[in-house]
Amino acid sequence: MLRSTKRLLATGFTAFALSTVAHAQTELTMYYPISVGGPLTDVVDGMISEFEAQHPDIKVNAIYAGNYNDTRVRALAALNSGQPAQLSVLFSIDVHELMGIDAIVPFDEVVETDEERAWLNSFYPALMENGVVDNQVWGIPFQRSTIVMYYNKDAFRTAGLDPEQPPQTWEEMVEMGQQLTVRGSNNEVDQWGLMIPSTGYPYWMFGALAMQNDEVLMNSEGNETFFNNPGVVEALTYWQDLSGKYAVMPQGMIEWGTLRQNFLEQKTAMMWHSTGNLTAVKDNASFDFGVAMLPANKRLGSPTGGGNFYLFKDASEEERRAALQLVRFMTSPEQAAHWSIATGYMGVSPASYETDALKAYVADFPPAAVARDQLEYATAELSTHESGRVRKLLDDAIQAALNGQQSAQEALDSAQNQAQRILSRY
Numbered sequence: 001m002l003r004s005t006k007r008l009l010a011t012g013f014t015a016f017a018l019s020t021v022a023h024a025q026t027e028l029t030m031y032y033p034i035s036v037g038g039p040l041t042d043v044v045d046g047m048i049s050e051f052e053a054q055h056p057d058i059k060v061n062a063i064y065a066g067n068y069n070d071t072r073v074r075a076l077a078a079l080n081s082g083q084p085a086q087l088s089v090l091f092s093i094d095v096h097e098l099m100g101i102d103a104i105v106p107f108d109e110v111v112e113t114d115e116e117r118a119w120l121n122s123f124y125p126a127l128m129e130n131g132v133v134d135n136q137v138w139g140i141p142f143q144r145s146t147i148v149m150y151y152n153k154d155a156f157r158t159a160g161l162d163p164e165q166p167p168q169t170w171e172e173m174v175e176m177g178q179q180l181t182v183r184g185s186n187n188e189v190d191q192w193g194l195m196i197p198s199t200g201y202p203y204w205m206f207g208a209l210a211m212q213n214d215e216v217l218m219n220s221e222g223n224e225t226f227f228n229n230p231g232v233v234e235a236l237t238y239w240q241d242l243s244g245k246y247a248v249m250p251q252g253m254i255e256w257g258t259l260r261q262n263f264l265e266q267k268t269a270m271m272w273h274s275t276g277n278l279t280a281v282k283d284n285a286s287f288d289f290g291v292a293m294l295p296a297n298k299r300l301g302s303p304t305g306g307g308n309f310y311l312f313k314d315a316s317e318e319e320r321r322a323a324l325q326l327v328r329f330m331t332s333p334e335q336a337a338h339w340s341i342a343t344g345y346m347g348v349s350p351a352s353y354e355t356d357a358l359k360a361y362v363a364d365f366p367p368a369a370v371a372r373d374q375l376e377y378a379t380a381e382l383s384t385h386e387s388g389r390v391r392k393l394l395d396d397a398i399q400a401a402l403n404g405q406q407s408a409q410e411a412l413d414s415a416q417n418q419a420q421r422i423l424s425r426y
Contacts, residue, residue: 025056025057025058025059026057026058026059026318026319026322027058027059027061027084028058028059028060028061028086028087028319028322028323028326029061029063029078029083029084029085029086030060030061030062030063030085030086030087030088030089030323030326031063031065031071031074031075031078031085031087031088031089031090032044032062032063032064032065032071032088032089033064033065033066033067033068033070033071033089033090033143033307034064034065034066040343041064043339043342043343044062044064045062047329047330047335047338047339048060048062051326051329051330054329055322055325055326055329058322058325058326060326068090068091068094068307069091069388071088071089071090072088072090072091072094075088075090075312076101076103079103079312079314085312085314086311086312086315086319086320086322086323087309087310087311087312087315087323087326087327088309088310088312089142089143089307089308089309089310090307090308090310091306091307091308091387092127092130092131092139092141092144092304092305092306092307092308092381092383093130093381093382093383093387093391094310094383094387095130095131095133095138095139095308095310095383096133096222096383096384096385096387097385097386097387097388098138098310099133099138100385100386102313103310103312103313104138104310104311104312104313105311105312105313105320106136106137106138107120107136107137107138107140107311107324107327108120108136108137110311110320110321110323110324111324116324116328119328120137120140122349122350122351123140123141123331123348123349124141124348124349124350124372124375126304126375126376126378126379126380127141127144127304127348127375128141129220129304129379129380130304130308130380130381130383131308133222138310139308139309139310140308140309140327140331141306141308141309141331141348142306142307142308142309142327142330142331142339142348143276143306143307143343143345144304144305144306144307144308144345144346144348145274145275145276145304145305145306145345145346145371146275146302146303146304146305146346146371146374146375146378147204147205147208147272147273147274147275147294147302147303147305148272148273148274148275148278148291148292148293148294148302148370148371148374149166149167149270149271149272149291149292149293149294149295150263150270150271150272150273150277150281150289150290150291151166151269151270151271151289151290151291151292152263152266152269152270152287152288152289153287153288153289153290154287154288155180155191155266155269155287156176156180156269159176159179159180159269160179161176161179161180163288163290164290166270166290166292166295167270167292167295168295168296169295169296169297170212170238170295170296170297172295173194173248173270173295174242174246174248176193176270177192177193177194177242177246177248177249177269177270178193178246178247178248179193180192180193180194180248180269180270181193181247181248181269189250190267191266191267191268191269192248192249192250192267192268192269193248193249193268193269193270194242194248194249194268194269194270194271194272195249195250195254195259195262195263195267195268195270195271195272196239196242196249196254196271196272197254197255197256197259197271197272197273198253198254198398198399198402199253199254199255199256199257199399200255200256200257201256201305202394202395202398202399203217203382203391203394203395203398204303204305204381204382205272206235206236206239206394206398207302207303207379207381207382208272208294208301208302208303209235209236209238209239210231210232210235211299211301211302211303211379212235212294212295212296212297212298212299212300212301213231213232213234213235213238213297213298214231214297214298214299215229215231215232215235216379217232217382217394218382218383218384220380221426222383222384222385222387222423222426223384223385223423223426224420224423225384225390225394225416225419225420225423226416227393227394227397227412227415227416227419228409228412228413228415228416231298232412233408233409233412236397236398236401236408236411236412237408238297239398239401239402240401240402240408243402244404251402251404252402252403253399253402253403259271259273260273260277260280260281263281264281264284264285264286266287272294274305274306275291275344275345275346275370275371276306276343276344276345277344278291278343278344278367278368278371279341279342279343279344280344281344282344282365282367290367291367291370292370293370293373293374293377294374299377300374300377301377301378301379302374302377302378302379303378303379303380303381303382304375304378304379304380304381305381306345309327309330309331311323311324311327331348331349333347333349333351333352333354333355334352334355334357336348336349336352337352337353337355337357337358337361338357340352340358340361340368341357341358341361341368344368346371346372346375347372353369353372382394384419384423385422385423385426386422386423389422390419390422390423393415393418393419393422394415394419396411396415397411397412397414397415398411
């Protein structure tokens with residue numbers, strides 16, 4: 001009888017303990033953008049599963065919410081309606097807007113140990129330019145990229161060009177683009193020399209052209225833009241001339257979402273696109289291809305791009321600490337290396353490229369290092385207060401110029417005047 005009673009007590013205590021552990025589990029909701037370069041959900045799900053196995057006291061609910069803009073809208077709507085959300089991967093350039101509506105907290109307020117503070121300083125400085133404001137870290141880089149040039153080496157050979165020598169300058173890009181443009185018997189173009197996407201994120205592509213002409217589009221405080229500086233106007237005029245004057249690129253809009261497929265189908269010999277497409281191109285190209293830094297005019301340059309982790313303000317201290325553990329795991333050298341190999345996005349820290357996995361991958365597939373190496377010449381992506389409105393002004397100006405509706409000067413004058421009216425209050 002006594003033994004039976006003890007057994008019942010022990011069983012009851014075990015059940016109570018398990019119940020307490022289950023009850024004590026911290027639950028996180030993370031909003032994540034998936035429409036940015038291929039099917040990433042399996043990769044992210046795998047990383048989360050590994051994290052949960054190592055942290056059984058934390059449960060992560062990942063909500064895949066569409067592109068970056070969709071994700072921001074859904075995450076903020078959830079917060080405004082009182083639904084729980086502790087963190088999200090959002091545009092790195094959303095930082096001023098998220099700070100302005102008091103939606104996020106800096107990581108500096110959540111880290112506690114010297115090791116955690118050292119982690120804040122472990123990322124590539126160029127990737128932190130869109131995450132550090134007023135000497136505080138508001139965003140941690142994760143899904144990050146630069147713009148790179150993909151080119152068809154077989155097409156280069158056919159055109160009599162050296163497949164190991166992609167264009168290094170704007171002038172060379174025009175010259176090679178003309179040699180790579182192939183017309184059929186009816187004079188219609190079968191293969192264009194170059195395509196630069198002008199939908200989706202035209203301001204991002206334009207940031208590269210502006211920087212290559214030694215211009216930036218905004219100040220670091222996010223309250224002033226320089227859209228109609230002479231060098232910026234020259235950059236947009238050059239973009240117009242690639243189709244209108246030099247005929248190396250189709251006129252009108254070039255779709256972001258279908259450009260990769262156009263390259264894979266050899267409808268263009270060169271394309272500018274995110275390094276986030278690297279793995280998809282590697283897995284699907286039926287021809288020999290290369291990846292290069294973008295060509296220079298006055299200098300080399302590309303804006304960084306992609307998403308940062310943010311911590312939402314309406315989380316408990318316990319949830320913030322759990323979210324910090326998740327972000328540290330996802331950005332650890334080993335996980336960053338795995339992420340880079342699986343997707344084509346860059347490893348976000350020098351330590352990630354020192355892992356055996358990424359060192360071996362880069363040695364076997366050197367294009368994987370191009371985006372990283374380009375960080376030496378990179379600048380912050382366009383980010384301002386009320387960034388959505390300001391970006392749209394620039395996007396509209398670029399498209400108006402490329403569609404022939406306005407001159408580069410007229411379009412950028414209009415965008416600059418409207419942007420400064422918006423930003424004057426800041």
